[in-house]
Amino acid sequence: MPGGLNGVPCLVLGGGGFLGRALIGALQREGAQVRGFGRLSRFEAPETTHPWIHADFADQMAVARAVEGIEIVFHLAAGSTPERSNSAPISDLEASVAGTIRLLELCSAAGVRRIVFASSGGAVYGIPEELPIGETAPTRPISAYGANKVAVENYLFIHNYLYGLEHVILRISNPFGPYQDPLGRQGLIAATLLKLLMGESTDIWGDGSVTRDYVFVDDVANACVKAATYTGKHTIFNIGSGVGMTVDEVIDAAVQAMGVKHPGKIYRPGRKADVPVNILNVRRAHSDLRWSAETHWAEAISRTAAWMEREPTVRALLRRGRNARA
Amino acid sequence: MPGGLNGVPCLVLGGGGFLGRALIGALQREGAQVRGFGRLSRFEAPETTHPWIHADFADQMAVARAVEGIEIVFHLAAGSTPERSNSAPISDLEASVAGTIRLLELCSAAGVRRIVFASSGGAVYGIPEELPIGETAPTRPISAYGANKVAVENYLFIHNYLYGLEHVILRISNPFGPYQDPLGRQGLIAATLLKLLMGESTDIWGDGSVTRDYVFVDDVANACVKAATYTGKHTIFNIGSGVGMTVDEVIDAAVQAMGVKHPGKIYRPGRKADVPVNILNVRRAHSDLRWSAETHWAEAISRTAAWMEREPTVRALLRRGRNARA
Numbered sequence: 001m002p003g004g005l006n007g008v009p010c011l012v013l014g015g016g017g018f019l020g021r022a023l024i025g026a027l028q029r030e031g032a033q034v035r036g037f038g039r040l041s042r043f044e045a046p047e048t049t050h051p052w053i054h055a056d057f058a059d060q061m062a063v064a065r066a067v068e069g070i071e072i073v074f075h076l077a078a079g080s081t082p083e084r085s086n087s088a089p090i091s092d093l094e095a096s097v098a099g100t101i102r103l104l105e106l107c108s109a110a111g112v113r114r115i116v117f118a119s120s121g122g123a124v125y126g127i128p129e130e131l132p133i134g135e136t137a138p139t140r141p142i143s144a145y146g147a148n149k150v151a152v153e154n155y156l157f158i159h160n161y162l163y164g165l166e167h168v169i170l171r172i173s174n175p176f177g178p179y180q181d182p183l184g185r186q187g188l189i190a191a192t193l194l195k196l197l198m199g200e201s202t203d204i205w206g207d208g209s210v211t212r213d214y215v216f217v218d219d220v221a222n223a224c225v226k227a228a229t230y231t232g233k234h235t236i237f238n239i240g241s242g243v244g245m246t247v248d249e250v251i252d253a254a255v256q257a258m259g260v261k262h263p264g265k266i267y268r269p270g271r272k273a274d275v276p277v278n279i280l281n282v283r284r285a286h287s288d289l290r291w292s293a294e295t296h297w298a299e300a301i302s303r304t305a306a307w308m309e310r311e312p313t314v315r316a317l318l319r320r321g322r323n324a325r326a
Numbered sequence: 327m328p329g330g331l332n333g334v335p336c337l338v339l340g341g342g343g344f345l346g347r348a349l350i351g352a353l354q355r356e357g358a359q360v361r362g363f364g365r366l367s368r369f370e371a372p373e374t375t376h377p378w379i380h381a382d383f384a385d386q387m388a389v390a391r392a393v394e395g396i397e398i399v400f401h402l403a404a405g406s407t408p409e410r411s412n413s414a415p416i417s418d419l420e421a422s423v424a425g426t427i428r429l430l431e432l433c434s435a436a437g438v439r440r441i442v443f444a445s446s447g448g449a450v451y452g453i454p455e456e457l458p459i460g461e462t463a464p465t466r467p468i469s470a471y472g473a474n475k476v477a478v479e480n481y482l483f484i485h486n487y488l489y490g491l492e493h494v495i496l497r498i499s500n501p502f503g504p505y506q507d508p509l510g511r512q513g514l515i516a517a518t519l520l521k522l523l524m525g526e527s528t529d530i531w532g533d534g535s536v537t538r539d540y541v542f543v544d545d546v547a548n549a550c551v552k553a554a555t556y557t558g559k560h561t562i563f564n565i566g567s568g569v570g571m572t573v574d575e576v577i578d579a580a581v582q583a584m585g586v587k588h589p590g591k592i593y594r595p596g597r598k599a600d601v602p603v604n605i606l607n608v609r610r611a612h613s614d615l616r617w618s619a620e621t622h623w624a625e626a627i628s629r630t631a632a633w634m635e636r637e638p639t640v641r642a643l644l645r646r647g648r649n650a651r652a
Contacts, residue, residue, distance in 0.1 A: 086484070086488060089427050089481070090424050090427055090428070093419070093423060093424055093427070094424075097419060097423075097477070098416050098419055098420075101415050101416055101419070101470075102416070126483075136464065138462065139465075139480075140480070140483055141480055141483075141484065142483075142484055142487045142488070143484065144427075144481070144484065146480075147477060147480035147481055147484060148477075150476070150477070150480060151423070151473060151474075151476070151477045151480075154465075154466070154467055154472075154473035154476060154477075155415070155470070155473055157452075157466055157467075157468075158412070158467065158468055158469065158470065158473060161468045161598075162412060162468070162598060162599075272487075272488055273488075
């Protein structure tokens with residue numbers, strides 16, 4: 001489908017992450033001119049129509065160059081993770097909130113039309129009063145990461161009010177898919193799939209009842225694309241599957257989807273920055289953004305596992321695991 | 327009434343401002359041991375039972391010394407004003423949010439039991455969807471000042487969730503009263519009273535229809551005292567009169583209360599960081615905190631005007647005004 005982004009100059013901040021990479025692919029399929037910005041992960045760099053800007057979001061001069069001539073900025077740069085943010089809240093504040101304030105000023109100066117911001121549906125609401133969580137629910141984050149996402153949302157609103165810069169905020173649940181680092185601190189599904197491929201027992205933080213709304217990364221990328229041309233009245237959308245899965249269910253479903261033998265589970269202490277349950281109400285995205293999470297769970301799992309088996313750094317890891325056991 | 331604060335060591339951060347000064351007086355009447363902290367205004371320093379700590383809130387070592395041995399911290403330190411915060415949002419962010427994060431860490435380390443935070447009922451809600459505004463209304467600030475107050479509120483909640491530090495947030499409307507600087511950028515009533523005493527025309531920012539909820543500073547101080555010993559389930563209270571007055575009404579009512587001749591009005595361009603209308607729903611404070619704004623408008627005005635006529639720096643100003651006209 002040729003969208004309204006054909007030929008439109010777009011910038012993806014945090015383009016080196018797994019969501020950024022999926023988004024760059026989606027934007028290029030729409031015919032957009034895509035500039036990537038950010039630290040690269042240890043996987044091969046994504047291909048972009050513009051040269052990649054390999055810089056840190058804190059580098060104001062680099063951000064200033066990056067927004068030059070851009071119409072739509074996709075802001076996926078994140079300072080930290082919920083757990084780590086509570087150990088160093090001020091550096092997360094500086095990286096995410098102060099960094100975004102500088103970005104907004106640079107965008108206004110450069111004539112950028114719109115910012116699409118990847119907020120966190122898992123972190124901004126905190127411990128929910130009702131499920132699934134709608135966009136009008138109170139925001140009571142329990143991590144600095146979440147508080148800083150709320151602050152960035154407020155600054156987007158202020159900048160629009162004062163200077164007219166458009167914004168769409170996507171409160172994304174728990175994304176997963178190819179290029180999510182299976183050795184990272186976040187991403188239950190990536191970590192689980194790697195363990196399953198290695199034939200090892202899986203780690204569970206908490207008692208296995210922690211419930212999340214998992215959404216495939218290509219579906220999230222599609223939501224970002226739709227947000228870029230959305231013209232309705234809303235500025236905040238929940239982006240998720242609308243379905244909750246416990247950690248135990250995720251592991252069992254992954255075992256089933258991959259057709260492997262069920263390994264053991266190791267229960268580890270829960271992390272206090274993790275909310276016990278998070279399931280998003282995604283009706284607004286469905287009715288107004290004309291978006292829903294379309295990829296079937298089994299397909300999403302098998303595409304993620306297929307990437308792992310293809311990815312050289314993960315293959316090396318799998319080989320090392322097999323050799324160690326041999 | 328001897329309260330639960332008799333002999334309790336209390337710290338008033340931002341104690342040099344007009345609310346801090348009123349609070350110090352109220353705490354001392356309750357028998358609390360009061361330490362004041364902050365920059366002093368150009369008026370005479372308030373008397374405290376502990377020596378005054380004359381330092382900036384950004385001075386982390388001074389804050390660390392100040393919280394030593396304290397049970398209740400009243401956090402009234404403000405970075406900026408709504409209007410100025412939008413010109414320098416990052417310095418307001420650093421002063422208010424990063425400063426408060428450091429304060430919270432120091433309080434936990436020092437064994438402080440509770441923080442009472444002066445948030446802004448005028449700034450956190452932004453442009454209201456309904457009036458009067460209740461505590462559960464969405465927070466959509468239109469100034470960095472407001473966004474940073476929301477961020478501080480969220481960090482108080484997080485710190486309580488993670489480390490057990492108690493907090494009560496007072497979202498205060500527009501306070502006025504003795505020691506509010508009549509030459510400051512904030513405070514319509516102080517500025518108006520000075521102009522009336524000088525017999526000069528009053529400045530109006532906007533068309534005179536901007537509506538605010540004005541509350542007398544001694545009533546706000548009383549709310550802070552009650553928040554210090556409150557044991558109910560709520561953590562956020564609106565503190566205001568619950569009544570809206572337009573700028574025009576304030577000037578007319580001040581003229582009437584003081585029994586002076588009505589001067590002219592000069593209309594100046596409105597300020598975009600000012601919300602058009604703000605009236606707080608104060609039922610929660612009434613039912614749960616057992617607080618309400620008790621001081622009658624005419625009495626509050628006459629006490630404020632009486633202070634101005636007594637205060638040496640204001641008297642000097644009045645003399646200069648009279649001499650210039652003579």
